[in-house]
Amino acid sequence: MTVAWIIGGVVIVGAITVGYYNRFVVLGNRIDNSLSQINVQLKRRADLIPNLIETVKGYAKHEKGIMQEVTEARKALVGAKGLEKKMKANGVLENALGRLFAIAENYPQLKADTNFLELQRELSSTEDRVAYARQNYNDSILTYNNLCQKFPGVIFAGIFGRKAREYLQISEEDSKKPEVKF
Structure with missing residues (x-):
């Protein structure tokens, strides 16, 4: 009878350990996927810029x-490597695009160009996707950190060498959305 209790206890502890390990893996993968989605949306946005520049060039050659x-x-x-550098570069790009759209106000024909309008819509949609991906990333970090910091997860985090991860922080300068008039 005592041996059965010991074996049962070992099986239960083993199952709990495997369960926590798998949760750490799943949540870590979710964080990696969330980060990848941010990168995908930033790339999508960067790919729209050359078309926007070409459209603007046709109307505003001296700008x-x-x-x-x-x-x-x-x-x-x-070219930015790492999330922090990408977010900083993204903020610089947002500000530059804001100034570009402000200049476009001086060119009524450009503002009426269907290609320009479509590119504006695409950029706006992509910015919404970037914001959603950022939110999803931080939500994934929250879930992971809760697992790492709450009992008994904190014990398993120590055993598996898992540490809380940093949230995506946006600097105050980068969080200011440029005023864009359409």
Whole structure:
């Protein structure tokens, strides 16, 4: 009878350990997927920029400074390594796009161009997707951190070498949305 209790206890502890390990794996994968979704949306947005620049060039040939600024910001975003650098480059690109759209106000024909309007809609939609992906990332971090910090998860986190992860922080400067008039 005593041996059966010991075996039963070992089986229960083993099952709980496997269950916690699998939860850490699933939540870690969810975080990685959320980060990947942010990168996908940032890439989608960066891919729209050349078409936008070409459309604006047709109407505002002498506005080369802002077009160069947007191009450089896009290049910085595409080349950025790591989430923090990508978010910083994304903020610079947002500001440059805001100035580009403000300049577009001076060109009524550009504002009426269907390609330009469609690109504006696509960029706006992509920005919404980036915001959703950021939120999803932080929600995934919250779930993971709760598992790492609550009892008995904190014990298993120590056993498996898991630590709480950092939330995606947006600097105050980057969180200011540029005013864009359509």
